[in-house]
Structure formats: structure tokens, C-alpha cells
Amino acid sequence: MATRTIVTVGHPALRQRAKKIHRVDESVKQLVDDLIDTVSATPNGAGLAANQIAVPLRALVTYVDQKPQVFINPEIVEESEEVDEAEEGCLSIPGWYGPVWRKERVTVRALNEKGKQFKVKAADFEARVLQHEIDHLNGVLFIDRMEDKTQLHRVESDEEEEQLEDEQVFA
Ligand SMILES: [Zn+2]
Numbered sequence: 001m002a003t004r005t006i007v008t009v010g011h012p013a014l015r016q017r018a019k020k021i022h023r024v025d026e027s028v029k030q031l032v033d034d035l036i037d038t039v040s041a042t043p044n045g046a047g048l049a050a051n052q053i054a055v056p057l058r059a060l061v062t063y064v065d066q067k068p069q070v071f072i073n074p075e076i077v078e079e080s081e082e083v084d085e086a087e088e089g090c091l092s093i094p095g096w097y098g099p100v101w102r103k104e105r106v107t108v109r110a111l112n113e114k115g116k117q118f119k120v121k122a123a124d125f126e127a128r129v130l131q132h133e134i135d136h137l138n139g140v141l142f143i144d145r146m147e148d149k150t151q152l153h154r155v156e157s158d159e160e161e162e163q164l165e166d167e168q169v170f171a
Contacts, residue, residue: 002030003038004053009093009141013054018137020058021072024115028059028072032113035061036068042091047129047171049136052092060133062171064126071110074134077119078107084124088132088142088169089155098152100145102128125169132171142169 007013021028031050039048039061049060058073082104089097105123108130112118122130132142143152 001037002034003041004034006038006042006048006052006091007054011054011092013051013056014092014136014141015139016051016056017139018049018051018056018058021111024072024111024113028057029113031055031057032059032061032070032072035059036063036070039063039091040066040068042170044089044170045091046125046169047133048091049133051136051139058137060137062126062129062133064129069120070113071108071130071133072112072115074108074110074130074137076106076131076134077109078121079103080105084128086128086169088128088171090132090142091170092136093141093143095154095156096143096152097155098143098146098149100132100142101147102131106130108134128169129171132169 039045047062050057062069083101084104085101088100106127107121109119
């Protein structure tokens with residue numbers, strides 16, 4: 001079990017466009033294991049991209065319903081016209097939340113931790129987490145996607161955070 005430090009806004013890795021992974025070798029397997037260990041050890045973590053642990057490679061994990069799924073070189077190959085607005089938070093911008101519009105459904109193609117290609121059709125919360133994490137790989141943060149930046153707000157107490165967690169993405 002190896003948890004890594006999640007870097008926060010201001011760290012240059014969060015603004016880098018992560019590089020494609022050419023071979024899923026032992027070092028990549030170690031990286032995705034560390035991503036899983038780190039997100040599963042983080043309260044409310046729903047996903048984590050490699051940039052968030054300062055590794056500029058195209059790998060992310062989702063952790064929806066506490067089930068880890070690895071996406072290497074993920075690409076959105078289909079998306080719905082329908083969009084949906086919900087509150088998001090980010091493990092790299094701790095304590096801050098704001099509403100973001102996302103596609104309701106996306107189909108993502110990626111490689112798994114064995115280097116095998118797969119496709120996932122995701123909807124709702126899972127689709128939101130995937131869009132948030134793929135943005136990270138492109139150096140984009142949820143605050144960049146907010147139409148009205150004045151709606152960015154801070155949630156101070158654990159109690160308030162608990163009330164909100166069902167509808168929010170901490171990723
Ligand atoms: Zn994030």
C-alpha cells in the first residue's frame with residue numbers, strides 16, 4: 001500500500017497536459033496501484049488523475065461506489081447532447097465547491113491496468129467523475145468550467161460537507 005501526496009492548486013503539475021503512455025509496464029502498474037491506494041484512503045474521493053500526484057502521464061482511476069477502475073490514455077469517443085449541472089469539488093482544491101455543467105453520458109475508451117483496450121458507457125455521477133478526471137489530464141480544473149465564478153464557495157465544517165457529499169464529486 002503506497003499512498004502519495006495529492007498536490008493542490010498552484011502546483012504546476014495540475015496545469016500540465018499529461019503525456020500518453022506508450023507501454024503499460026511495471027512502473028505504470030505501480031502508478032495506478034498508488035492512485036487506487038491514494039483515492040481509497042481519501043474521504044469522499046471519487047477519482048484521481050496522475051497529475052494530482054505530480055506524475056504527468058495519462059492515467060486516472062475512478063472510485064465510484066468504492067469500486068476502483070483504471071483508465072490509461074482515456075478518450076471520450078461519444079457524448080450525449082444532454083447536459084446536467086451539479087456541485088463539484090476537487091481533492092486538489094480542498095474545501096471549495098461550485099456548480100459545473102457536464103455531459104450526462106459519455107463513452108470512454110481506454111486501456112486497463114493490463115494494457116487491454118476497453119470501452120465504458122458512463123452516465124450521471126460516473127460520467128461526471130470521468131469528465132472531471134480527463135480534464136485533469138489536460139491541465140483543466142473544474143473552476144475553469146464554472147460559468148459563474150462567483151458561485152465558488154467554501155464549505156468549512158465537516159458537518160456541512162457531510163450534508164453535501166451525496167451530490168458532489170470529490171475527485
Ligand atoms: Zn479534481
